[in-house]
Amino acid sequence: MDIAERILSGDIRAAARLIRDIEDEIPESIEEIKKLYPFTGKAYIIGITGPAGTGKSTIIDRLTYHFRKEGKRVGIITVDPTSPFTGGAILGDRIRMQSHSTDEGVFIRSMATRGQMGGLARSTIDVVKVLDAMGYEIIIIETVGIGQDEVDIIRVAHTCVLVVIPGMGDDIQAIKAGVIEIADIFAINKCDRNGVEQLVNEIETLLEMKKYGKDQWRPVIVRTQANIGKGIDELAMQIYKHRDYIFHWQKSEQYKKERARMEFLNIIEGMIRRKVKSLINKKLDEIVIEISERGNNPYIIAEGILGKAISAKD
Amino acid sequence: MDIAERILSGDIRAAARLIRDIEDEIPESIEEIKKLYPFTGKAYIIGITGPAGTGKSTIIDRLTYHFRKEGKRVGIITVDPTSPFTGGAILGDRIRMQSHSTDEGVFIRSMATRGQMGGLARSTIDVVKVLDAMGYEIIIIETVGIGQDEVDIIRVAHTCVLVVIPGMGDDIQAIKAGVIEIADIFAINKCDRNGVEQLVNEIETLLEMKKYGKDQWRPVIVRTQANIGKGIDELAMQIYKHRDYIFHWQKSEQYKKERARMEFLNIIEGMIRRKVKSLINKKLDEIVIEISERGNNPYIIAEGILGKAISAKD
Numbered sequence: 001m002d003i004a005e006r007i008l009s010g011d012i013r014a015a016a017r018l019i020r021d022i023e024d025e026i027p028e029s030i031e032e033i034k035k036l037y038p039f040t041g042k043a044y045i046i047g048i049t050g051p052a053g054t055g056k057s058t059i060i061d062r063l064t065y066h067f068r069k070e071g072k073r074v075g076i077i078t079v080d081p082t083s084p085f086t087g088g089a090i091l092g093d094r095i096r097m098q099s100h101s102t103d104e105g106v107f108i109r110s111m112a113t114r115g116q117m118g119g120l121a122r123s124t125i126d127v128v129k130v131l132d133a134m135g136y137e138i139i140i141i142e143t144v145g146i147g148q149d150e151v152d153i154i155r156v157a158h159t160c161v162l163v164v165i166p167g168m169g170d171d172i173q174a175i176k177a178g179v180i181e182i183a184d185i186f187a188i189n190k191c192d193r194n195g196v197e198q199l200v201n202e203i204e205t206l207l208e209m210k211k212y213g214k215d216q217w218r219p220v221i222v223r224t225q226a227n228i229g230k231g232i233d234e235l236a237m238q239i240y241k242h243r244d245y246i247f248h249w250q251k252s253e254q255y256k257k258e259r260a261r262m263e264f265l266n267i268i269e270g271m272i273r274r275k276v277k278s279l280i281n282k283k284l285d286e287i288v289i290e291i292s293e294r295g296n297n298p299y300i301i302a303e304g305i306l307g308k309a310i311s312a313k314d
Numbered sequence: 315m316d317i318a319e320r321i322l323s324g325d326i327r328a329a330a331r332l333i334r335d336i337e338d339e340i341p342e343s344i345e346e347i348k349k350l351y352p353f354t355g356k357a358y359i360i361g362i363t364g365p366a367g368t369g370k371s372t373i374i375d376r377l378t379y380h381f382r383k384e385g386k387r388v389g390i391i392t393v394d395p396t397s398p399f400t401g402g403a404i405l406g407d408r409i410r411m412q413s414h415s416t417d418e419g420v421f422i423r424s425m426a427t428r429g430q431m432g433g434l435a436r437s438t439i440d441v442v443k444v445l446d447a448m449g450y451e452i453i454i455i456e457t458v459g460i461g462q463d464e465v466d467i468i469r470v471a472h473t474c475v476l477v478v479i480p481g482m483g484d485d486i487q488a489i490k491a492g493v494i495e496i497a498d499i500f501a502i503n504k505c506d507r508n509g510v511e512q513l514v515n516e517i518e519t520l521l522e523m524k525k526y527g528k529d530q531w532r533p534v535i536v537r538t539q540a541n542i543g544k545g546i547d548e549l550a551m552q553i554y555k556h557r558d559y560i561f562h563w564q565k566s567e568q569y570k571k572e573r574a575r576m577e578f579l580n581i582i583e584g585m586i587r588r589k590v591k592s593l594i595n596k597k598l599d600e601i602v603i604e605i606s607e608r609g610n611n612p613y614i615i616a617e618g619i620l621g622k623a624i625s626a627k628d
Contacts, residue, residue: 034613253606260605260612261598268594268616272586275620280582284575292567292574299348302582306589 004035007134012107015130019109022126027274033126036133043075043132043139044243047157047182052144054163055189058226059235060140066236067138068105075136076108079124079143079153107136121152122270125263128156154182155262159242161185161235164203166195180206183219184242187235191223217245280305318349321448326421329444333423336440341588347440350447357389357446357453358557361471361496366458368477369503372540373549374454380550381452382419389450390422393438393457393467421450435466436584439577442470468496469576473556475499475549478517480509494520497533498556501549505537531559594619 006014021029046063048056057078064074109131111124124141131139143153154160162183186203188196200221212218220238224231249255280287283305290296320328335343360377362370371392378388423445425438438455445453457467468474476497500517502510514535526532534552538545563569594601597619604610 030613034611034617037611037613256606257602261602264598264601264605264612264616267612268590268620269587271616271620272590273583276582276586284578287578288571288575291578292570297348297351298574298578298581299344299351302578302585303348306582306585 002032002035004032004133007032007036007130008039010134015107015134016109018130019127022130023111023123025123025270025274025277027278029126030271030274033129036129040129040132043128043136045128045139045141045157045159046239047141047143047154047160048163049143049154049160049183050163050187054165055226056142056163059161059163059187059189059224059232060142062226062229062232063140063236064106066232068103072137073105073135074107075131075134075139076106077124077127077131077139077141078108078110079120079141107131107134122266122273124153125156125266126270158246159184159239161187161239163187163189164199165190166193166199184217185235185238186219186221187224187231188221189224189226191225191231196223217242316346316349318346321346321350321444322353324448329421329448330423332444333441336437336444337425339437339584339588339591341592343440344585344588347443350443354443354446357442357450359442359453359455359471359473360553361455361457361468361474362477363457363468363474363497364477364501368479369540370456370477373475373477373501373503373538373546374456376540376543376546377454377550378420380546382417386451387419387449388421389445389448389453390420391438391441391445391453391455392422392424393434393455421445421448436580436587438467439470439580440584472560473498473553475501475553477501477503478513479504480507480513498531499549499552500533500535501538501545502535503538503540505539505545510537531556 001009003014003018007018018029018032022033048060048063050056060076064076067074109127111120111127128139128141141153141157160182162180162185164186166188188199203219203221207219220241222231222235222238224235226232246255287298287301290301291298315323317328317332321332332343332346336347362374364370374390378390381388423441425434425441442453442455455467455471474496476494476499478500480502502513517533517535521533534555536545536549536552538549540546560569601612601615604615605612
């Protein structure tokens with residue numbers, strides 16, 4: 001059995017290996033994803049994003065229990081280096097998260113930030129495909145959600161939940177700019193704190209400026225207090241409500257095309273990246289010396305390599 | 315005169331046009347950067363990064379006055395959508411920043427987040443080249459500094475200043491993970507607030523864990539209160555001190571190679587990206603329909619296009 005077949009038969013270790021190969025951009029990994037592709041498209045992908053310290057991981061923890069109670073298998077991918085699932089979390093958090101690690105219906109995987117120049121986004125999207133093929137019905141992606149890379153990642157989600165807390169001060173500015181456009185649900189966590197109403201008003205003001213059409217999803221606000229499980233049922237309900245909207249919309253040509261387009265561009269960029277890597281791999285040391293010691297123009301060197309390597313067929 | 319010649323002769327409008335072309339990944343823009351390349355390498359590049367609300371823009375504003383008093387020309391590139399130079403700032407800030415816009419020795423340019431999959435990092439690096447060729451002796455890049463994309467951007471800086479403020483709470487966690495490794499100087503801004511000593515201790519603890527060799531730069535901490543100009547002279551002094559260190563180190567083979575390597579990979583990826591864009595541009599609509607309507611495997615389609623378009627020469 002090859003790797004793809006082993007993954008499809010439920011071999012967790014084979015999956016972990018392929019994911020590592022994807023992160024390292026090993027060319028052969030594409031072959032395996034290509035084989036897995038026909039088995040994908042069934043998972044519902046939820047993006048959970050927001051600044052550090054807002055309690056995203058606690059929300060994911062609670063949501064996971066919720067979905068598990070419904071009998072659904074849950075895959076979790078964290079791209080957040082501060083996540084207690086994997087990263088620099090305080091001990092208590094980490095132990096709590098590990099409670100899922102004995103549950104075979106939950107698969108948790110963190111993405112290393114090894115990738116450069118968009119590599120992280122591409123890898124994450126490929127890893128989603130692996131989990132999808134493995135039969136996880138719900139896939140949750142956790143990101144800090146500020147950089148462009150993370151906006152790219154969260155775009156693959158069907159539903160994007162933006163987690164905020166009262167009293168974030170200027171930070172809401174940072175969120176406003178990039179991520180608010182892609183939020184389908186605002187979860188105001190730690191809603192026992194002061195300033196909830198002010199935050200609700202701020203978000204409402206933003207939403208009012210946007211003028212949603214009557215067939216369009218207007219982002220909703222859910223108040224949560226994830227540490228005691230408050231608001232999680234409501235959050236899950238709103239996620240399902242948004243899923244219904246998406247499924248309805250998914251029938252539309254435009255939505256399907258949009259996703260296919262994004263997916264295809266991601267795939268072809270990843271392939272080229274790997275190709276270039278293998279193309280220049282052996283020569284790179286020599287090229288670097290040409291530039292750094294002989295002062296040659298790197299643009300001309302790059303053209304020389306590509307000129308003969310890439311030729312439009314058409 | 316072609317665009318590159320016009321830029322070299324000081325034509326601001328030509329520069330603005332080229333920068334727009336770079337952002338849009340117009341293939342011809344490479345030709346112009348190639349011509350500008352021999353005139354680059356003179357600018358000193360400073361990265362200013364940190365979460366929103368820490369006062370990065372005020373620091374840049376004050377530093378710019380400082381460098382201008384020394385007679386240096388300053389180029390500013392903001393990749394921060396919340397920057398008052400360009401983005402969603404409060405009115406007062408924006409007006410203050412515009413005071414530089416009547417100064418011909420200052421060139422301010424914001425990068426749109428149009429790029430996807432690392433495109434923003436690549437474009438920013440090319441724009442730095444343009445400003446360098448134009449003769450700006452100091453180039454300041456401002457980013458929010460949390461995503462991988464922004465870490466990639468800040469890596470082109472010779473000196474990286476990380477701006478933090480007391481009382482950021484959990485946010486220091488987010489910074490720790492990604493950006494602290496590349497900070498040469500910590501600027502603790504708004505240092506009239508409570509909690510400065512605690513923050514200093516936190517940073518010191520982090521630095522002590524790292525064990526710097528005796529020839530290695532150990533990041534320094536500078537306390538600023540940028541709104542009243544306090545600490546800016548000290549900050550500039552530390553930047554110059556780090557520059558001296560860099561210049562000393564720059565003589566080393568390893569540093570030069572490291573930068574040449576990064577530069578070359580950036581260039582070749584940008585070229586490939588543009589090539590693919592022109593390759594699939596016309597076919598994209600058709601490909602999207604193949605995937606979304608006929609359910610074809612996008613990996614196989616991508617291979618088909620690249621298989622004949624890219625062939626290793628060796």
